[in-house]
Amino acid sequence: MATSTSPPRNENKRDFATSDTGAGQRLDRWLVSLNPDLSRSRIKQLIDSGQVSVDGRNNVDAALILKRDQSIVLTIPPPTETRIAAQAIELEVVFEDAHLIVVNKPAGLVVHPAAGNPDRTLVNALLAHCGDSLRGIGGELRPGIVHRLDKDTSGLLVAAKSGGAHAHLAQQFAAHTIQRVYDALVWGVPDLRKGIISGQIGRSTTDRKKMAVRKIGGKYAETHYETLEAFGLVSAWVICTLKTGRTHQIRVHLTSRGHALIGDRTYGSSPGKLSKTFDSEALGKVRNFSRQALHARVIGFTHPTTGKAMRFEREPPVDFRDLAETLRAATKQNAKLKPSKR
Structure with missing residues (x-):
């Protein structure tokens, strides 16, 4: 069994000594098992930067195989200021404590700075909102983004405020134990109500x-769907539950079945002859819907510190609901459309 004479977790140095259980293990994996508040990538970063010593030697490899009765010192430097600017951007905070924050992201807000979007992102907003409550992730004072929503997708997103919370949430996402439910407005009506x-x-x-369904290569993805409401034969309100979390998963999966999201300029387009279904006003609203009609309604996870099951839900925003009402009203007015089988 490993023994530790480490000071309190809020200090910089942690001292360990190997025993029978440590002997024969890789250095990085052993340290990860003893420091659940640090991710494996963070441990490797500390080893590579000389912040881990084995029997007084700092120039060690992460893959070093440990022996019995070795002394390991792990030094965690104080977190540095991030280069990302804090910007006061209005946020709808659904939940927040010392470890994490859940926000209802509006459509149009990019999650993280990148080429083409250097600032005015969710991360910039979280830096301003959280301020001194951020305790360092990867050696940097920044919020920990463990998953993302596309710029034009609205809905719930969780971010970590500490390294421990970040590592724990990342493990839940990797294990696919996070609950994620989305609302989608699609073209056409799925043949099966559930699938x-x-x-x-x-x-x-x-x-x-773009992403695509591949016969060879790629990563396994699974989406469960249920048709909540059919608008004639033209479109439908579909609830999607993610069992995995691949890039653009819902958009790609629904498009592969012939049901592209309304407003999705990347993966789909509107069907022809819409003028036979919609009057000019409704047609304009549908064609001018400026984003993919997708909303992250539910997120559920285990709290990284308390172990409590957390679940949050938010209805789609006004633009989504208005579009649904336009589709609903047009269907009722068009006597030629037959109701779909439920």
Whole structure:
């Protein structure tokens, strides 16, 4: 059994000594098992930067195989200021404590700074909102983004405020134990009211900016769906539950079944002859819907510190509900459309 004479967790140095259980293990894996508040990538970063010594030697490899009765010292430098600017952007905070924050992201807000979106992102907003309550992730004072929503997808997102919370939440996402439920407005009505769409998702072979269902390569993805409401034969309100979390998963899966999201300029387009279904005003509203009609309604997870089951839910925003009402009203007015079988 490993013994530790480490000071309190809020200090910088942690001292360990190997025993029978440590002997024969890799250095990085052993340290990860003893420091649940640090991710494996953070442990490796500390080893590579000389912050871990074995019997007084700092120049060690993460793959070093440990022996019995070795002394290991792990030094965690104080977190540095992030280069990302804190920007006061209005946020709808659904839940917050010392470890994490859940927000209802509006459509149009990018999650993390990147090429083309250097600032005015959710991360900039979280830096301003959380301020001194951020306790360092990866050696940097920043919020820990463990999952993302596309810029034009609205809904619930959880972010970590400490390294321990970040590591714990990341493990839950990797294990696919996070509950995620989405609302989607799609073209057409699924043949089956309920169903499962599965298969490999990877980069498109014809457009590297897009994802696609692949016969070879990619990663396994699984989406469960249920039709909540059919608007004639033209469109439907579908509830999607993610069992995995691949890039653009819902958009790609529904498009592969012929039900692209309304407003999705990347993966789908509106069907023809819409003028036979909608009057000019309704047609304009549908065609001018400026984003994919997708909303992250539910997120559920285990709290990284208390172990309590957490679940949060938010209705779709006004633009989504208005679009649904437009589809509903047009269906009622159009006597030629037959109601779909439920």
